[in-house]
Amino acid sequence: MVKVNDRHIEALEKANQEIAQKKDVIKESAYRLNYHFMAPTGWINDPNGFSQYNGEYQLFYQYYPYDSKWGPMHWGHSKSKDLVYWEHLPVALAPSESYDSGEGVPGYGCFSGSAVVDGEELVLIYTGHVDSNEPMQVQCIATSKDGVAFEKYTQNPVVANFPEDGSKDFRDPKVWKHEDKWYMIVGTKKDGKGKAVLYVSDDLRLWKYKGVAAESDGTQGDMWECPDLFPLNDTHVLIVSPMYGTQNEKPFYVVGDMDYDKGVFTQGTCTTLDYGFDFYAPQTLVDDKGRRIMIGWMEKWLTKMPSQEHGWAGAMTIPRELILEVDTLKQKPVVELADLRTDYKKLDAFEVAEKTTLNELQEVVSETIIDFNISETTATQFGLELRSSEDGSEKTVILLDLKNKEIVMDRLLSGCGEKGISKAPLVVKGISVNLRIFMDTTSVEIFVNDGEQVITNRIFPDANSKLFNIFTQGGKVSVNSIESWKLGSVWN
Missing domain, CATH: 2.115.10.20 (Glycosyl hydrolase domain; family 43)
Incomplete structure (x- = not known):
């Protein structure tokens, strides 16, 4: 028996x-994540x-x-x-x-x-x-x-x-x-x-x-x-x-x-x-x-x-x-995730009136904290392009829409994976909006205002699509600061 x-x-x-x-x-195959x-x-x-x-x-x-x-x-x-x-x-x-x-x-x-x-x-x-x-x-x-x-x-x-x-x-x-x-x-x-x-x-x-x-x-x-x-x-x-x-x-x-x-x-x-x-x-x-x-x-x-x-x-x-x-x-x-941080970079306050590439921020596997100064921002729509190609044919767009009070992640041009647009409520308390962005080889997790809202999506862009852009639509956007780290692998 x-x-x-x-x-x-x-x-x-x-x-x-x-x-x-x-x-x-x-473990050596394409699209594997680092952390x-x-x-x-x-x-x-x-x-x-x-x-x-x-x-x-x-x-x-x-x-x-x-x-x-x-x-x-x-x-x-x-x-x-x-x-x-x-x-x-x-x-x-x-x-x-x-x-x-x-x-x-x-x-x-x-x-x-x-x-x-x-x-x-x-x-x-x-x-x-x-x-x-x-x-x-x-x-x-x-x-x-x-x-x-x-x-x-x-x-x-x-x-x-x-x-x-x-x-x-x-x-x-x-x-x-x-x-x-x-x-x-x-x-x-x-x-x-x-x-x-x-x-x-x-x-x-x-x-x-x-x-x-x-x-x-x-x-x-x-x-x-x-x-x-x-x-x-x-x-x-x-x-x-x-x-x-x-x-x-x-x-x-x-x-x-x-x-x-x-x-x-x-x-x-x-x-x-x-x-x-x-x-x-x-x-x-x-x-x-x-x-x-x-x-x-x-x-x-x-x-x-x-x-x-x-x-x-x-x-x-x-x-x-x-x-x-x-x-x-x-x-x-x-x-504990802070243990993975290396290569710290900080950008102090600046303004953007048109699309700008931040050459300092091109790490694919990274953590980035960006604080927008809403009181000094005149644009009602502005945001980020993550994992962008040089010609802009590939990118993941993060749009902050102050008029409609929402934050949008658009992955229509995010590579070979699933498409779609995610929307979350955007609540402005005080004079700033804070985004904490965790990017891995094939993922993005965005924590809005200390984690009040979160957006998690897989993306599958080309490995050479690395540009980090800030854009604005019809006005200027004011940034208090940006902090960024390269994140190491947990699998080595």
Whole structure:
């Protein structure tokens, strides 16, 4: 008789052999990023099991090591001491059992979930998915005593059916501890409304259904993926990645109140979390410094991914600390990223009346902080051209529109990747607007006014498109200062 974990070990060994054969070629391939997390080969999507164990950050992720396209989902695994430099570890989970694997079935795998530390154990809680099963999706656990080798629980699934309030789309468990009990929310849908349903447990194995913690108000999507509910300051925050039919949309956050006795989260204002195209399925942890840190998948479903031709696809955003100020959830790049900085440059106050190339700022992999003086600016529209070619045929445009009170990232000329225009609200407080821009070889993340708004997009320009231009439309723009650093690689 084959034991449950014998099958699992065999599936893991096969996956790890595939990685070993391909990783050296993949790491030299086109479009690889310098300081963003990537898998050694193949396809990745959602971050999973973002946690801290034995003093080290753990990042798991949805993974298909055999191809650069989505396939039967595994859990890839890595760890870091500082959220900057990551070490790839063996694959943690592979499809192997009746609840997460199926011969000849179109879709199956170990779908998204979370991780918690229970005594000496690191426990993964995930969705087992098999298209042909009834129910199609169930909740399972796997445990490890060393943080590397994981055994699936012999009594899986620990939640064997969806509740009456939900449906067969029942996935992405997020687990946390409150007082002396474990709580778990799972994303589902019913009657055209996305929902987060709540369970409670004493031991992570026997779960009692509490009810619907939160649901769509009719405008927030008909399926809620990757819900994350956590305390911050004296309140709670709910993050959801919503679907509308088959279309995945921008994740949002809601600040509200959680009543653990009733199992109900009362919603306040709903706000978009990131206004870019390439941000989905974020997950948070609270670390030993007391920080609430978030990381997301820096890609999007059903989009053109030029890296697929080179045997890989998908990356993660930089880790961001979440700071709640009243009802605004600010996102701030973790301070540890400063360790990558070299070649500091600063430009003091100056004005621009027509398009100007800043020759000092031509580092492709960089961090730039630019502070605009709005009180001395007469133009109502101005901005930046990033990764511009000499002739302007290739560029990523950042437009600040004071008249319409929005900031726009236009990637119509950003190279061979997906096109599109992202827009976020632009709130001018006082006399300045501050942009903090993280550029990598194939990505741009813009933090507006200390992280009040964020725009994340992948771009795929030619390697020789390096110009950094400031432009203005119908007036002058005043700049208080620009600071810039070259950022090193975390993979050397």
